[in-house]
Amino acid sequence: MLQLKILLVDDEKEFVTTLAERLELRNMHVEIATDGEMALSMIEADPPQVVVLDVMMPGLSGMEVLVRIKAIDPKIQVILLTGHGATKDGIKGMQLGAFDYLIKPVDIDELIEKLNEAAKNVV
Amino acid sequence: MDKIKSKEILFFGKITAGITHEIKNVLAIIQESSGLMEDILDITPDETFTHKDKFHTSLKRILSQIDRGVDITTRLNKFAHSPDHSPANVDLNDVSEQMVLLASRFARLKNVVLNADPHDASITIKTHPVTLEMAIFESIEIILNALSSDGTITLVPRIAQDRYVFGIRYEGTVPAEDEVSLSVSSSEGWKSLQNTMAYLGGTAEAVDSALEIRLYFPQSINT
Numbered sequence: 001m002l003q004l005k006i007l008l009v010d011d012e013k014e015f016v017t018t019l020a021e022r023l024e025l026r027n028m029h030v031e032i033a034t035d036g037e038m039a040l041s042m043i044e045a046d047p048p049q050v051v052v053l054d055v056m057m058p059g060l061s062g063m064e065v066l067v068r069i070k071a072i073d074p075k076i077q078v079i080l081l082t083g084h085g086a087t088k089d090g091i092k093g094m095q096l097g098a099f100d101y102l103i104k105p106v107d108i109d110e111l112i113e114k115l116n117e118a119a120k121n122v123v
Numbered sequence: 124m125d126k127i128k129s130k131e132i133l134f135f136g137k138i139t140a141g142i143t144h145e146i147k148n149v150l151a152i153i154q155e156s157s158g159l160m161e162d163i164l165d166i167t168p169d170e171t172f173t174h175k176d177k178f179h180t181s182l183k184r185i186l187s188q189i190d191r192g193v194d195i196t197t198r199l200n201k202f203a204h205s206p207d208h209s210p211a212n213v214d215l216n217d218v219s220e221q222m223v224l225l226a227s228r229f230a231r232l233k234n235v236v237l238n239a240d241p242h243d244a245s246i247t248i249k250t251h252p253v254t255l256e257m258a259i260f261e262s263i264e265i266i267l268n269a270l271s272s273d274g275t276i277t278l279v280p281r282i283a284q285d286r287y288v289f290g291i292r293y294e295g296t297v298p299a300e301d302e303v304s305l306s307v308s309s310s311e312g313w314k315s316l317q318n319t320m321a322y323l324g325g326t327a328e329a330v331d332s333a334l335e336i337r338l339y340f341p342q343s344i345n346t
Contacts, residue, residue: 012148018155025162056144083144083200105151105193108158 004119005029009039009065010054010081022108028115036060040068043076049122050077050115054104055089063093070097077118081106132206132253139203143196150192157185198224205252210344213252215280215289216241222259222278230276233267235295239278246280248287249343250323258319262291262327262336265312269334270295286339293334307336 006028008016013034020030031048033039036059039051051069055062066078080093080101090101099118102111161182169175198221219239230237259278266276274295281288307313307329316336320327325340 012152014152015148015155018152018159022155022159022162025159025166083147104147105154105189 003027003029004050004115005031005048006115007031007033007039007042007048007051009033009036009051009057009062011035011057012054019106019111023112023115026112036062036065036068039065040072043069043072047073047076050079050099050118052079052081052111052115053098054081055093055101056083063089063096066093066096066098075122077121079111079114079118129206136203136206140200143200143203146196147193147200150189150196154186154189157182157189161186195224202256205256209251209253210249211252212247212249213255215246215248215287217245218252218255218259219278219280219289222256222263225256226260226263230263230267233270234272234274235267235270235293236275237263237278238275242280242282246282246287248340250340251344254319254323255340258316258323258325258327258338259289259291261312261316261319262338265307265310265316265336266291266293266334268310268312269307287342289338289340291336291338307334 006023008020008023008030009032010016011034013032016032016034020032023030031042031046033042036057039053040060043051053062053065053069057065060068062080066080069076069078074097077099078093078097080090080098081104082089082093082101083104087101087103090098090103093101099121100114102114161179164172164175164178164182167175172178201221202225216239219241223237223239227237263276270293274293277290277292277294279290279292281290313327313329316327320338323340324344325338328337328339329335330337
């Protein structure tokens, strides 16, 4: 089975670092970025299959990053992380091409399920 | 309400909502860190770690408190967003559950359990959300002040005879009936509640046969 390649994007470094470790324990290849510009550079250099993207970040917002990811390569699947009470952001993101959205803090099992579903959509 | 007061409430709500996002980020980091510890424990052979069970139990406790923290901050965030749009459509069932979480601590200090008994279907009215929440909270406080202690307060939103009713009902050891109705209807809080309900175009009623306050709302507030 091919190892799933994921990029986690969140300005909370402690959060993405720890989440990355947990996903790596589940045999996933995980890279992290702590802002939108960094994420876009990494995607252009070495595109992942799935990006897990926080909506609320300083600098480029998650929505802006989403639009630019889709412009780089529409096949890359994006799962948005939104805050509670921000389901509107999730829906808006899906209209902009996101695969789905999850509410933060995320349940690891739910995230893995979504990652696997998203990966199936990568042609 | 004068403009500066409205601005103050919006400001207060905006700052509080922003802080709840920060708290949730903290909770997310604690959740992932304790989750990672659980993951590592799961792949550690039992014989190499004498106190594995104790660590599992402690981590479960941490994760359960994170869930509790997330629930509280979610409600607080929703509450902080209440003034964003006013008047707005609100579901009285949602409000009952929201108020249980926000006001439980005040009840607990009197050994009273606060819970909600939502209606089967959603009950939506157009009103001022913050003032509505304030009216319910005032009612809870009136009942708590009228009680000695112990018992249960249930928030009961209903539609009865085409009227939108929100019941705040006490069950438990009730002091002598005269004493209760006297303390409810003559309390400072009762007058304040009447004013609050008048602002919402509704009324408040103290039910004599039980320790219950019923709030009656119009389906849509006149603005």
